[in-house]
Amino acid sequence: MAVRHLNVEVRLESAVAVLDLMGEINGFAEEALNTAYAEADAKDTKTILLNFEGVDYINSTGIALIVGLLAKARASHKRLLACNLSEHYVEIFNITRLSDFMSVFPDEESAVVEASVS
Amino acid sequence: MTDPKPAHTDAELRRTLAEFSVPSEPGKERLAMQTVAEAVRDLDFRAENLERLKTAVAEATMNAMEHGNKYRAEVPVEIVVLIEDQDLMVRITDRGSGPPPSQGGDTPDLEAKLEGMQTPRGWGLFLIKSMVDEMSISGDDGHHTIELVVHLGAEGGM
Numbered sequence: 101m102a103v104r105h106l107n108v109e110v111r112l113e114s115a116v117a118v119l120d121l122m123g124e125i126n127g128f129a130e131e132a133l134n135t136a137y138a139e140a141d142a143k144d145t146k147t148i149l150l151n152f153e154g155v156d157y158i159n160s161t162g163i164a165l166i167v168g169l170l171a172k173a174r175a176s177h178k179r180l181l182a183c184n185l186s187e188h189y190v191e192i193f194n195i196t197r198l199s200d201f202m203s204v205f206p207d208e209e210s211a212v213v214e215a216s217v218s
Numbered sequence: 219m220t221d222p223k224p225a226h227t228d229a230e231l232r233r234t235l236a237e238f239s240v241p242s243e244p245g246k247e248r249l250a251m252q253t254v255a256e257a258v259r260d261l262d263f264r265a266e267n268l269e270r271l272k273t274a275v276a277e278a279t280m281n282a283m284e285h286g287n288k289y290r291a292e293v294p295v296e297i298v299v300l301i302e303d304q305d306l307m308v309r310i311t312d313r314g315s316g317p318p319p320s321q322g323g324d325t326p327d328l329e330a331k332l333e334g335m336q337t338p339r340g341w342g343l344f345l346i347k348s349m350v351d352e353m354s355i356s357g358d359d360g361h362h363t364i365e366l367v368v369h370l371g372a373e374g375g376m
Contacts, residue, residue, distance in 0.1 A: 103245040127244055157248065160277055160341035167331050167338035174332060188269035195348050196341060197328045 103128060104157075108136035110143075116181075116215045117143040118208065122154030125162030137169050146178060147215040151208055153184035163196060170201055179203075179218075183211040232302045239294035240279065242287035242312075247279040250297055254308060257299045261306065261370065271308075271368060274349035277342045278310045278364045285319060286312025286362050301370070308366040318357035 106129035109120045117140035125133070140148050150169070152158075158166075173180040183205040185193060193199040205211035236257035240246045251272040263271070279295055287293040296311045322343040330336040347353050352367035 103248070124248075159247070159273075159280065160345055161280075161339065163341045163345075164338040167328070171332045171334065171338070186269075187266060188273070191266075191270075192273070192345070196326070196344075201328070201332065 105129070106132045108132050110136050110139045112143055112145070113149075113208070114212050114216055115145055116147045116149050116212050117141075117145045118149045118151055120151045120154065124157040124159075125155055125165060126157065126159045127161040129162060130165055133165050133169065137172065141172070141176065141178070147181060148173060148178055149181045149183060149208065149211050149215070150202075151183055152186075152189065153208075155189075156186075158189055158192070163192070163198070166198065166202075170198070174201075179215065181205060181211045181215065183208050232300055235299040235301065237296075237298045239296045241291045242283040242289050242293050242295060243291045244283070244289065246295075247276040247283065250279040250295070250310075251276040254297065254299055258306065261301075267368070270349040271306075271366070274346045274353075274366050275308055275310070277346045277349075278308075278366060281319075281342050281346075281364070282310050282312035282314075282362070286314030304370045306368040306370055309363050310366070311361050311363040313360060314357065314362040315359055318355045318362050321353070321355055 104123040106121060106123040106125060111118050111120070119136050119140055123129070170180050180202050182193065182202050184207060185204060190204055193204055203214065205214065236253060238253055240250050254275045255268060255272055258271070279297070282295040283289055287295060293313050298309045300307050324344070326340050326344055327336060331338045346366065350366045351369045353364065355362065355364050357363060
């Protein structure tokens, strides 16, 4: 079983910087994730959305990378949101308490709507 | 990876579903979790509980590769999947030396991590403990074994 290295595309959607994550979020993902986050951060939006639709595996190292992104967002007073997590990873975001600091939405549309009204 | 051996019965109440090893290379934990998932596919796990087991196996295998085998690819992590009475057990063994690692697994302090007062890492044992019914770690001078236990319910799985 080959590792599916993370590929990230960054785009702007209604004043939200969206990171489309595709692949695995593990130790191999650090550079791709941090580079994409820096690109999203440079778009100077108040909200950055992590779109997990193309992600089928997140391990504990990947959780640590997400914690790192959340710390960066808090330091720069930006909101970090998540969408399209599978039920299993919603559970993991709940038990790790990531979802206490990063609102989780079932889809991109609801996340973008929430970002636009708050 | 060595080929999984076919299921066989060791004793009346114990049945080995799979026995295999994976090299200690980053990413190979997915091979371990997928092989375990295939070994238990006839147990009729609910999908969410199978995902929990897979995460626990992946994290325990990663710990074995990193802390026990120091990511030396030629040193295998050995994995046994078996059923005993109403318990599914997955035993994951590395070649670590010294006393077995702490059972750990306390809830990590996310606030401290976000404030930079703790490393963002340190989720593995906590995730393992959260995903299965029981977890224990044992060992001797040349091996450490983490045992994951899932109680199989009357409704066919968990």
